[in-house]
Amino acid sequence: MKQKFNRKNSRIKIFIKDRLYERKDAKISVFDSSVQGGDAVWEGLRVYNGKIFCFDEHVKRLRESAKSLLFTEIPARKFIIEAVTETLKANNMNDNVHIRLTLTRGEKITSGMDPRLNKNGSCLIVLAEWKPPVYDNKSGIKLITSHICRNSSRSLDSKIHHNNLLNNILAKIEANISGADDALMLDISGFVAETNAANIFMIKDGNLNTPAADACLPGITRKLVLDIAGNLGIKCFEKNLSVTEFYNADEVFTTGTMGELTPVTEIDGRKIINNINSGIFRKIETKFRELTLNSGYKIQN
Numbered sequence: 494m495k496q497k498f499n500r501k502n503s504r505i506k507i508f509i510k511d512r513l514y515e516r517k518d519a520k521i522s523v524f525d526s527s528v529q530g531g532d533a534v535w536e537g538l539r540v541y542n543g544k545i546f547c548f549d550e551h552v553k554r555l556r557e558s559a560k561s562l563l564f565t566e567i568p569a570r571k572f573i574i575e576a577v578t579e580t581l582k583a584n585n586m587n588d589n590v591h592i593r594l595t596l597t598r599g600e601k602i603t604s605g606m607d608p609r610l611n612k613n614g615s616c617l618i619v620l621a622e623w624k625p626p627v628y629d630n631k632s633g634i635k636l637i638t639s640h641i642c643r644n645s646s647r648s649l650d651s652k653i654h655h656n657n658l659l660n661n662i663l664a665k666i667e668a669n670i671s672g673a674d675d676a677l678m679l680d681i682s683g684f685v686a687e688t689n690a691a692n693i694f695m696i697k698d699g700n701l702n703t704p705a706a707d708a709c710l711p712g713i714t715r716k717l718v719l720d721i722a723g724n725l726g727i728k729c730f731e732k733n734l735s736v737t738e739f740y741n742a743d744e745v746f747t748t749g750t751m752g753e754l755t756p757v758t759e760i761d762g763r764k765i766i767n768n769i770n771s772g773i774f775r776k777i778e779t780k781f782r783e784l785t786l787n788s789g790y791k792i793q794n
């Protein structure tokens with residue numbers, strides 16, 4: 494398992510709805526929609542060098558996901574920024590921190606699926622932890638292809654960043670059983686969508702390719718990588734890609750806030766050539782690193 498318990502997180506303070514709680518007291522109601530039906534939306538953010546990376550983009554996606562699910566009383570951008578800032582300050586956190594920002598539909602008056610049972614407005618949770626990127630981004634990760642598909646936009650649109658993570662969790666279980674780090678997930682037509690936790694890219698003959706954002710989350714890191722590559726003069730394509738094309742790629746890597754940019758060394762037992770130290774991946778990764786250090790929302794004192 495890549496992640497371990499970090500003692501530094503044993504006494505952190507967590508924001509729930511309108512105030513901070515000690516970790517041991519940070520609890521939500523059994524009537525909360527997230528407990529009842531996974532009825533919540535979320536974002537993962539990272540803090541580098543006193544700044545929250547891509548903060549506005551994450552807040553925007555959180556609020557849009559909530560709107561798509563017809564949440565009532567979606568907190569304003571200002572409220573979210575203040576809650577996150579208050580949490581980071583209370584924990585003296587300014588670097589090497591991951592924030593799990595969750596907005597649930599809130600507490601129900603009785604158990605049940607119907608959102609009309611939610612009479613108390615939504616509930617914001619800010620969980621900030623000391624957490625370095627979860628993968629070893631030097632040696633890379635191994636993937637297997639899962640038989641579990643990503644949702645199509647006719648079932649649960651991947652453009653909503655929701656907490657119904659069971660199809661990803663089933664794929665992750667397959668990866669665990671196979672001894673792989675993560676699972677590659679296909680769309681319902683059999684083209685690659687993403688992994689259970691991140692977006693995926695491949696480089697072939699100098700061009701950068703990634704699945705079109707039909708069945709994958711249109712990741713914020715994914716967009717940054719496309720922008721960086723465009724600025725470096727690398728041709729980028731968002732299109733249908735098969736697993737076979739990934740097997741025969743020159744370089745493969747995943748992207749996401751939690752793990753940053755991670756080389757993939759093997760898929761279903763096929764080794765990826767991955768010239769990671771002199772290839773295109775490293776050029777993009779270097780620019781990405783510069784951005785994490787030099788941009789972002791400065792945590793106010």
Ligand SMILES: Cc1ncc(COP(=O)(O)O)c(C=O)c1O
Pocket residue numbers: 537661687688689690691692710711712713714715748749750751
């Ligand atoms: C399934 C999935 N794909 C991709 C990503 C990466 O998205 P981002 O770059 O916005 O962190 C995430 C992150 O939460 C995810 O859960």
